[in-house]
Amino acid sequence: MRTASEPGSPETKRRVVRRELLAMMDGLVAGEALPPERRLAEELGVSRPTLRAAIDRLAADGLLERRHGSGTYVAEPRIAVPLTMSSFTDDMIRRGMKPDGRVLSFRTEPAGAKIGRRLSLSPVEEVFTIRRLRLADGASMAIETLYMPKELLPGLRRDDLEGRSFYELLRENGVVVASGRETIEPTVTTTEEAEVLGVPVHVPAFLFERVAHTEEGRPVEYVRSLYRGDRYRLEIDLRPAPH
Missing domain, CATH: 3.40.1410.10 (Chorismate lyase-like)
Known part of the structure; x- marks a missing residue:
């Protein structure tokens, strides 16, 4: 997987992380879990706050679902x-x-x-x-x-x-x-x-x-x-x- 540690503003990094997450989600089905945040941040080469910001935006768009104490999952399509x-x-x-x-x-x-x-x-x-x-x-x-x-x-x-x-x-x-x-x-x-x-x-x-x-x-x-x-x-x- 390519890393998102390319130069640019925090917003640019979030857009890159979003693109990487969307590509990852293409290989998953609704209800399937994403890897833990710590592992994802290491794989993408970004900080956890940057990763969380990208995940939060995808969750707000209805593409991901956070489950407290469980993880982040691909959401059912709206x-x-x-x-x-x-x-x-x-x-x-x-x-x-x-x-x-x-x-x-x-x-x-x-x-x-x-x-x-x-x-x-x-x-x-x-x-x-x-x-x-x-x-x-x-x-x-x-x-x-x-x-x-x-x-x-x-x-x-x-x-x-x-x-x-x-x-x-x-x-x-x-x-x-x-x-x-x-x-x-x-x-x-x-x-x-x-x-x-x-x-x-x-x-x-x-x-x-x-x-x-x-x-x-x-x-x-x-x-x-x-x-x-x-x-x-x-x-x-x-x-x-x-x-």
Whole structure:
């Protein structure tokens, strides 16, 4: 391996180390560990602070993952998520991945004030509250909490949503989602969320909140989805504003 001990500024050395690390990662698969920092620094001919700075930048880019007390590993590739009106299932299929889901909880309860406002229901009207773990190629991707007016699909059962797309289920029952409004904000995982997703506590995540409507403007769902920040990146198509 070439060494990175060529002359130049600290920033130049970090760029050289980054190039060397990227070349090394080409021969590794996701989840495979890099050599220990002491050995890497000796092989590359740089100081450990310079090496750490390069690794930190690769970790920030989502290419490497630091595990406390364990080492540095090649990160799982992030999935680009376009901001369009589509289901998790459709997004994963478009990326050549196998979508799946596991129902964590399924219950019927009064909408209450908050959920009632979002679904245009009175607080006493009943909703289905369904919490699911979303998977792609067997790996955890997101925790989704779905609220839906019970009268929309009164015979809905827990098994109906095991490994299935909710939008597909709606279409089969003559309900077509035509529009929606979604907000996205950065957050971190709680202890319980981290345990479900199989990630460390307080890792970066995206919180999606969406209300979807039929063509007649009737709300059909309010969804809160927590996506792993280490597996997702957002993709936006930009066009000039009309003059």
